[in-house]
Amino acid sequence: MARETKTAAPSPGEGAAPPAQGPGAQDPGAAGQRREQRRRDRRSRRYRRDVKWSPYAYVAPFFLFFAAFGLFPLLYTGWAALHRVSLTDPNSMEFVGLHNFTRLWSDEFFWNALQNTVTIGLISTVPQLLMALGLAHLLNYKLRGSMFFRVVALTPYATSVAAATLVFVLLYGRDYGMINWALGTVGIDNIDWHNGTWTSQFAVSSIVIWRWTGYNTLIYLAAMQAIPNDLYESAALDGASRWQQFLHVTLPALRPTILFTCVVSTIGAMQLFGEPLLFGGSATGGPEHEYQTLGLYLYEQGWVNLHLGRASAIAWAMFLLLVLVALVNWLIARRLTKSEGGA
Amino acid sequence: MRFRTRTSRQAVVLAAVAALGAGLLAGCAEDKSDEPGGSSGGGEGGDGGKGKTTLTVGVFGTFGLKEAGLYDAYMKANPDVVIKQTSIERNENYYPQLLTHLGSGSGLADIQAVEVNNIAEVTATQADKLVDLGKAPGVDKDNFLDWKWQQGTAQNGSTIALGTDVGPQGICYRKDLFEKAGLPTDRDEVGKLWAGDWKKYLDVGKQYKAKAPKDSAFVDGAGGVMAAVTGSYEERFYDKDGKVVYKESAAVKEAWDVASAFATEGLTAKLQQFKPSWDQAFSNGRFATISCPAWMLGYIKEKGGDKAEGKWDVAQAPKPSNWGGSFLVVPKAGKNTEEAAKLAAWLTAPEQQAVLFEERGSFPSSTAAYDLPAVKDAKNPYFEGAPIGEIFAKAAEGAPVQILGPKDLIIAQNLADVGMLQVDQKGKSPDEGWKAAVKSIDNALDE
Numbered sequence: 001m002a003r004e005t006k007t008a009a010p011s012p013g014e015g016a017a018p019p020a021q022g023p024g025a026q027d028p029g030a031a032g033q034r035r036e037q038r039r040r041d042r043r044s045r046r047y048r049r050d051v052k053w054s055p056y057a058y059v060a061p062f063f064l065f066f067a068a069f070g071l072f073p074l075l076y077t078g079w080a081a082l083h084r085v086s087l088t089d090p091n092s093m094e095f096v097g098l099h100n101f102t103r104l105w106s107d108e109f110f111w112n113a114l115q116n117t118v119t120i121g122l123i124s125t126v127p128q129l130l131m132a133l134g135l136a137h138l139l140n141y142k143l144r145g146s147m148f149f150r151v152v153a154l155t156p157y158a159t160s161v162a163a164a165t166l167v168f169v170l171l172y173g174r175d176y177g178m179i180n181w182a183l184g185t186v187g188i189d190n191i192d193w194h195n196g197t198w199t200s201q202f203a204v205s206s207i208v209i210w211r212w213t214g215y216n217t218l219i220y221l222a223a224m225q226a227i228p229n230d231l232y233e234s235a236a237l238d239g240a241s242r243w244q245q246f247l248h249v250t251l252p253a254l255r256p257t258i259l260f261t262c263v264v265s266t267i268g269a270m271q272l273f274g275e276p277l278l279f280g281g282s283a284t285g286g287p288e289h290e291y292q293t294l295g296l297y298l299y300e301q302g303w304v305n306l307h308l309g310r311a312s313a314i315a316w317a318m319f320l321l322l323v324l325v326a327l328v329n330w331l332i333a334r335r336l337t338k339s340e341g342g343a
Numbered sequence: 344m345r346f347r348t349r350t351s352r353q354a355v356v357l358a359a360v361a362a363l364g365a366g367l368l369a370g371c372a373e374d375k376s377d378e379p380g381g382s383s384g385g386g387e388g389g390d391g392g393k394g395k396t397t398l399t400v401g402v403f404g405t406f407g408l409k410e411a412g413l414y415d416a417y418m419k420a421n422p423d424v425v426i427k428q429t430s431i432e433r434n435e436n437y438y439p440q441l442l443t444h445l446g447s448g449s450g451l452a453d454i455q456a457v458e459v460n461n462i463a464e465v466t467a468t469q470a471d472k473l474v475d476l477g478k479a480p481g482v483d484k485d486n487f488l489d490w491k492w493q494q495g496t497a498q499n500g501s502t503i504a505l506g507t508d509v510g511p512q513g514i515c516y517r518k519d520l521f522e523k524a525g526l527p528t529d530r531d532e533v534g535k536l537w538a539g540d541w542k543k544y545l546d547v548g549k550q551y552k553a554k555a556p557k558d559s560a561f562v563d564g565a566g567g568v569m570a571a572v573t574g575s576y577e578e579r580f581y582d583k584d585g586k587v588v589y590k591e592s593a594a595v596k597e598a599w600d601v602a603s604a605f606a607t608e609g610l611t612a613k614l615q616q617f618k619p620s621w622d623q624a625f626s627n628g629r630f631a632t633i634s635c636p637a638w639m640l641g642y643i644k645e646k647g648g649d650k651a652e653g654k655w656d657v658a659q660a661p662k663p664s665n666w667g668g669s670f671l672v673v674p675k676a677g678k679n680t681e682e683a684a685k686l687a688a689w690l691t692a693p694e695q696q697a698v699l700f701e702e703r704g705s706f707p708s709s710t711a712a713y714d715l716p717a718v719k720d721a722k723n724p725y726f727e728g729a730p731i732g733e734i735f736a737k738a739a740e741g742a743p744v745q746i747l748g749p750k751d752l753i754i755a756q757n758l759a760d761v762g763m764l765q766v767d768q769k770g771k772s773p774d775e776g777w778k779a780a781v782k783s784i785d786n787a788l789d790e
């Protein structure tokens with residue numbers, strides 16, 4: 001309000017000009033100017049309102065959608081987790097308190113799924129990020145047809161999980177799979193990729209690696225191209241080898257990017273679902289639940305066994321675990337930046 | 344003046360946005376209100392009064408009704424009806440969606456298909472949301488197999504589901520492999536080898552193994568054997584009072600013992616059904632026999648292809664047994680329940696079931712269809728002209744009135760895909776496999 005009066009203040013001064021010109025035409029001129037003045041006021045008010053509120057209006061769609069499809073499900077899931085609900089009759093809920101959560105402590109299938117999620121997460125994320133880093137470094141050189149390689153790197157990411165996984169299922173077939181055939185030519189017996197704990201987890205991880213390496217490569221590549229060339233030049237002048245340049249120039253500059261990919265990959269690994277589901281063709285994740293991830297166990301409880309309450313509790317457990325992991329990530333990141341500042 | 348044009352421009356923009364928005368909204372609304380108008384091209388413009396009725400049918404997999412041309416036939420006979428079908432490939436994705444739609448009363452098709460493994464749960468929990476088809480015009484109880492009719496009837500006596508097909512089983516076998524192993528190849532003689540007892544089937548397996556051609560097993564996997572044996576009993580997983588009894592039931596015990604004997608004796612090709620490697624094994628002749636419900640013959644032909652042409656035949660199973668089959672239900676929430684009930688009645692009438700069998704191999708649940716020449720005299724050229732109508736009708740009529748329960752599917756799946764799979768493919772002892780299966784089932788059934 002105060003501001004409004006301030007902008008309105010010069011108007012008398014402006015309005016005072018005409019009377020000096022012609023006192024005869026004072027009345028109608030003053031009235032017209034006052035009207036013009038009011039119009040201007042209105043316009044500036046509208047303009048200010050526009051500046052102040054429009055940004056909110058522009059971001060509103062996201063928040064509306066988020067509220068409808070993110071926040072509401074999240075809260076509703078939390079509410080459902082406190083109940084015994086069956087998918088056969090989702091509207092009748094029986095309150096059971098924290099039973100669905102406490103039972104997870106003694107639910108060996110849950111712990112098995114958690115363990116699988118962590119193992120598969122590790123054996124898919126670590127090699128994937130390392131390979132992405134290496135590939136990005138190679139692509140960063142002046143290459144003939146570098147555009148082509150960059151597009152190629154991204155194609156697996158653009159492939160649908162379903163299509164990719166089905167092909168991998170065939171590749172990993174026990175009797176007629178191409179991988180076993182190739183191993184056979186060097187004298188290794190058929191491996192049962194689907195039924196061994198390590199073999200199946202490796203197979204599932206390889207699908208994840210195949211799909212996401214290119215994506216991370218491009219992110220690293222973009223960050224690498226933002227590193228000023230002078231740094232490399234002066235490093236070269238100081239006699240640093242390529243490897244030393246990579247170690248002491250590229251890596252430190254990539255630190256925030258690496259952290260970002262780590263966070264994103266961790267979240268992705270935690271939610272791993274499509275690959276193991278399609279690899280086994282069912283929610284059990286192998287005869288001994290060898291590659292049943294948390295996402296898969298959630299799905300089995302909710303959509304196969306039809307226990308929505310239990311599934312909701314698992315979903316919330318996953319959410320809390322992710323929050324925990326994010327916290328740890330944040331702490332590490334803070335520690336890293338601090339040590340950087342100290343050095 | 345400048346101000347003037349500015350406002351008018353704003354007004355124009357605003358009007359344009361409003362028009363666009365309205366158009367979008369109208370577009371959405373139009374879709375819905377237009378649906379009964381039909382997309383057949385006839386309903387353009389002024390069909391405000393009596394337009395065509397669109398009936399939607401929701402199914403899983405390649406259900407066959409459309410493929411057999413039944414919709415086209417119905418639309419020809421009833422020009423004011425348009426039938427549309429939506430399909431979801433796997434029942435395990437289709438069924439939860441059907442439940443949520445029934446729960447919310449929206450998103451439903453006028454007619455929905457239900458698989459036999461889910462029918463008990465549907466009749467027990469969803470009966471109040473479904474139309475009683477028992478009283479619909481054109482439905483005759485006497486046309487159906489009694490047990491099929493009972494399965495679709497809820498506790499309150501209303502028949503909410505009409506049977507389409509059933510899955511009477513025979514044993515499909517490779518004649519070339521049988522001949523090499525010194526076994527008879529004529530289908531009557533083969534049937535006699537194991538008639539009356541699943542253990543005889545096991546014995547034939549041992550004989551086969553003694554002289555078996557290299558790289559071939561007697562059956563595909565132990566899971567299929569287990570399903571076939573359980574399918575020949577009245578009481579499997581639930582008793583008459585609806586109690587879960589799979590741990591004690593004679594059916595499960597025999598099925599488990601026989602199937603795990605197949606596994607431990609090394610008579611299986613260690614394959615899991617409906618997996619890519621299983622598909623490949625059909626054309627490669629990796630196994631000599633498989634218990635095959637009528638609907639599987641088409642599958643074998645498709646996967647076996649030219650390479651296995653003339654090598655398969657089908658004989659009677661040791662005991663009459665049933666695996667699979669489906670139903671049609673009409674949700675009350677639909678707009679055209681009356682028309683939908685009429686269509687459902689027509690689709691499940693004996694004549695149409697016979698067509699479905701002729702075209703798709705889905706065996707009728709309508710006994711009245713068994714006397715129609717299309718079924719009675721049916722022969723399958725891919726299986727050496729086996730009289731499949733006769734073979735499967737005998738199995739269907741001899742199959743027991745199975746007691747179904749709401750969680751049949753979960754129990755069957757965990758027994759096969761957790762327990763028996765561990766025995767068959769991971770070399771666990773039958774005891775270990777059984778314990779793992781029980782643990783998994785207990786966890787799945789506990790709400």
